[in-house]
Amino acid sequence: MEQRRVYLDHSATTPVDDRVLEAMMPFFKGDFGNPNSIHAWGRRVREHVNGAREHVASLLGAEPREIIFTGGGSEADNLAIKGAAFALKARGKHVITSAIEHHAVLDTVKWLGENGFDVTILPVDAQGMVSPETFRNSLREDTVFATVMYANNEVGTVQPIAELGAICRERGILFHTDAVQAAGHIPIDVRTLPVDMLTLSAHKMYGPKGVGALYLRKGVRIPPLVHGGGQEFGLRSGTENTAGIVGFGEAALLALDRFENGDDEKERFLRDKLIDGIQARIDAVLLTGHRTQRLPFHASVCIEHIEGEAMLLRLDAVGIGASSGSACTSGSLDPSHVLLAMGLSHVTAHGSLRLSLGKDTTEADIDYVLDALPPVVETLRAMSPFGRK
Amino acid sequence: MEQRRVYLDHSATTPVDDRVLEAMMPFFKGDFGNPNSIHAWGRRVREHVNGAREHVASLLGAEPREIIFTGGGSEADNLAIKGAAFALKARGKHVITSAIEHHAVLDTVKWLGENGFDVTILPVDAQGMVSPETFRNSLREDTVFATVMYANNEVGTVQPIAELGAICRERGILFHTDAVQAAGHIPIDVRTLPVDMLTLSAHKMYGPKGVGALYLRKGVRIPPLVHGGGQEFGLRSGTENTAGIVGFGEAALLALDRFENGDDEKERFLRDKLIDGIQARIDAVLLTGHRTQRLPFHASVCIEHIEGEAMLLRLDAVGIGASSGSACTSGSLDPSHVLLAMGLSHVTAHGSLRLSLGKDTTEADIDYVLDALPPVVETLRAMSPFGRK
Amino acid sequence: MYTETVRDYFLNPRNVGSLDHADGIGEVGNAKCGDVMKISIKVEDDRITDVRFETFGCAAAIASSSIATEMIKGKTLDEALQVTNRDVLNALGGLPAEKIHCSLLAEEGIRAAVEDYRSRMAESA
Amino acid sequence: MYTETVRDYFLNPRNVGSLDHADGIGEVGNAKCGDVMKISIKVEDDRITDVRFETFGCAAAIASSSIATEMIKGKTLDEALQVTNRDVLNALGGLPAEKIHCSLLAEEGIRAAVEDYRSRMAESA
Numbered sequence A, B: 001m002e003q004r005r006v007y008l009d010h011s012a013t014t015p016v017d018d019r020v021l022e023a024m025m026p027f028f029k030g031d032f033g034n035p036n037s038i039h040a041w042g043r044r045v046r047e048h049v050n051g052a053r054e055h056v057a058s059l060l061g062a063e064p065r066e067i068i069f070t071g072g073g074s075e076a077d078n079l080a081i082k083g084a085a086f087a088l089k090a091r092g093k094h095v096i097t098s099a100i101e102h103h104a105v106l107d108t109v110k111w112l113g114e115n116g117f118d119v120t121i122l123p124v125d126a127q128g129m130v131s132p133e134t135f136r137n138s139l140r141e142d143t144v145f146a147t148v149m150y151a152n153n154e155v156g157t158v159q160p161i162a163e164l165g166a167i168c169r170e171r172g173i174l175f176h177t178d179a180v181q182a183a184g185h186i187p188i189d190v191r192t193l194p195v196d197m198l199t200l201s202a203h204k205m206y207g208p209k210g211v212g213a214l215y216l217r218k219g220v221r222i223p224p225l226v227h228g229g230g231q232e233f234g235l236r237s238g239t240e241n242t243a244g245i246v247g248f249g250e251a252a253l254l255a256l257d258r259f260e261n262g263d264d265e266k267e268r269f270l271r272d273k274l275i276d277g278i279q280a281r282i283d284a285v286l287l288t289g290h291r292t293q294r295l296p297f298h299a300s301v302c303i304e305h306i307e308g309e310a311m312l313l314r315l316d317a318v319g320i321g322a323s324s325g326s327a328c329t330s331g332s333l334d335p336s337h338v339l340l341a342m343g344l345s346h347v348t349a350h351g352s353l354r355l356s357l358g359k360d361t362t363e364a365d366i367d368y369v370l371d372a373l374p375p376v377v378e379t380l381r382a383m384s385p386f387g388r389k
Numbered sequence C, D: 001m002y003t004e005t006v007r008d009y010f011l012n013p014r015n016v017g018s019l020d021h022a023d024g025i026g027e028v029g030n031a032k033c034g035d036v037m038k039i040s041i042k043v044e045d046d047r048i049t050d051v052r053f054e055t056f057g058c059a060a061a062i063a064s065s066s067i068a069t070e071m072i073k074g075k076t077l078d079e080a081l082q083v084t085n086r087d088v089l090n091a092l093g094g095l096p097a098e099k100i101h102c103s104l105l106a107e108e109g110i111r112a113a114v115e116d117y118r119s120r121m122a123e124s125a
């Protein structure tokens, strides 16, 4: 078997698309101006920042004025959550989130919990789904804010955001969703989706790292996280990351193109081939996350009797990049809070493996992984005291 | 007179140096991995992020562990100030800053003032200097934190940070300085400088926009501004802006080279030629900021009887990029708080002009500006009801 | 940020200066706020026959002042008083939101000059 | 993150497996925490003549286990008991801070196997 290099960790980060990089290049040297400057160097750049805002808005069906560029997805999550809490604390102190949020949401909500708020963390079912019924039952008189992610980074499950948002709207509760994994990968339209705030991150959709955005619905008022010069409509001060923002804009346009071309269907086909292939070739494998309500590029499993990091490093040795929610990959003692929240045992969760495809993943890549993975599993199971011999 | 393009707004932002951009390029596409990933794509990048941390540390004589990368200078200021306040609020509620801080500091401190803290905003003298004596006299039993900028962005004045820091150390007060304008332009060594925290921003020293850093002295503990995945020693969560960080590291090395070559002396010479030339050729001109205790690349004046924005746009029309603290450049009603704090009248302050040189500014550039500025001033004065005819 | 018309009237302002023996002079604005406009008019048979301006202010203030002088030259005083800041804005092809007040300055300047002329007439009558 | 030695012992682990008719077996660690090591030894004349391991765990755990088996093979039981996690760490050329505990697992595994052997001897005595 010829060695390939197959990167299947697009949930962690994506390469910058050629056309995105090309769009960014002028803004480092030639058009390096500060968009806040009124001379030619600044004015030229301001136009491109405005253009990028339109492009990112168009990805969501939003108005440009509703897009706040930030220094990444985590910062946008923090801005949304701390901003909402600060804006609404006089009205009530109860906030709701789910047990499977990314740490940028979960830890921020927990921080609210340490600072005067009452926090409800909703459970999920075995597929990692938040139930609208459970959500509704958790609402209180003093609930002011809720945040539930659009799609999970570890298990790929896509949540019923439209339903959750509708419940919030009915009850006058501000609703945020972390769409970092979903944006650019599944169509999102805020004209029909009842969310007040939505987080994006460029580097998860073939844009650069270090730039994100918060969609903030017109009329929703929150205070900034970063005070200062008043950039981004006063909501995110600091000289704009012009190259990054322009790159994000281009990435948004390219994502729209991919939707138009039906590229997500191709991705979904390869994802299914991968999931089905793994289940056919390896025994004692558990799909994690929902089988169909999942990100089109996302495959995740738990492989019994072996540990995730060991799998990753052996896959790495044959040129495959993947990730795991095993404790050993994070240096913590517990495996991923997401897998545990779905009711998996610690032992099973330690065997987690995430393979996230990209727009340039080929069928040959998938075939290669389907050939390479079984011997890795076999070798490790042979070393394991739990492996059946 | 042949038209040139002369950018003299390096205090607003600088172009990315060729070598910086070259250092950054691999991290968009080839080495695009997430440094937190354990596969080859991630590990390679982690090494370079570590290297960049060493480089930025070396610019300040700091340990790599003391450098926290952020999404810009404003964010680092917010992290330092809100972090300090949060960490120390149980010990005391009095914080001190100066009247001429950048908004990223001033507005953040004012925000503390609206949220349970007592704030003292120190006055400055006519040169924009904070007096150590006044500083000392403002200290109270419950003073826990002070922040005074290293060098001012509008008038270039360099503050007596060593003295202010020594006073703080004596009294057990946490001390932060915003060195965004100074870092990479005048040598700073935290091994001898008594500061606990210090802010930098890459794009003010020929690095990219959207990446900054907070120097946080070993042993000083503050909570994060952005919660989440725990990157940057738990102090700034979010996938690292790897290209930006690597570029920042390279920019730090290049700044060290420039110190070694004595490039700041060349800059100082041109700056003085510019200041002296303006004063010789135009009457009713006032130098703003200290004549000698000022940034080597920074010239700023107020030109009586005319308004700053009008000057900027006429300079722009002849190819010169400059800035002004005039109210009309910011869309606000008052001219720069810095100029007013220095005791300038509103009318004089409206005529402010900042010319900030760069490492590639030539003597021919300065000559061009010295030729181009007087007719601009003359034309505008001829239109002004205050101009002497 | 500025239209081509604004740039043109700012870089090549028409009717700059002050008239010797003006029949009416209006001075409006506040130096503290960054803009002052002084406008002087010559009036014959209730009609503005000549006009000049001097402005301390930003590009928008200068362009507004200049275009306003053109708009009232040759008009009767009553017609001149009909010129509003909207008209000035339209003539300039618009101004950024934070600069709209500059067009108001021009409207006020015209009004002040006409009033000055009329009060002088009243006095001398 | 891992040294070349760690990578080598992880990718080409020595002494994998379990001994039929082992004289002593140690099983340490906790599957819940993500690492379990099982080590079996053959003992002749108070000396470890053969040793095998099975490990459920990360690369560091597997490499630590494997190198530890090499370090005790041929040693007397008392000598084997002298092997500490420091020795394992040194032999591996170090481990990342958060993986140090894996070397401790190896030390504990050896101790458990030797103790198992000795308690069997005591019983049969």
Ligand SMILES: Cc1ncc(COP(=O)(O)O)c(C=O)c1O
Residues within 6 Å of the ligand: A237, A238, A239, A240, B011, B072, B073, B074, B075, B077, B102, B104, B149, B151, B152, B153, B178, B180, B181, B201, B202, B203, B210, B212
């Ligand atoms: C003194 C000072 N502090 C802070 C900042 C903010 O830095 P950034 O624009 O990178 O957020 C700037 C520049 O804008 C500055 O000049």
Ligand SMILES: Cc1ncc(COP(=O)(O)O)c(C=O)c1O
Residues within 6 Å of the ligand: A011, A072, A073, A074, A075, A077, A102, A104, A149, A151, A152, A153, A178, A180, A181, A201, A202, A203, A210, A212, B237, B238, B239, B240
């Ligand atoms: C679901 C989710 N939310 C938030 C983030 C944080 O985004 P960033 O790394 O851009 O800060 C990530 C990725 O790291 C994510 O997968």
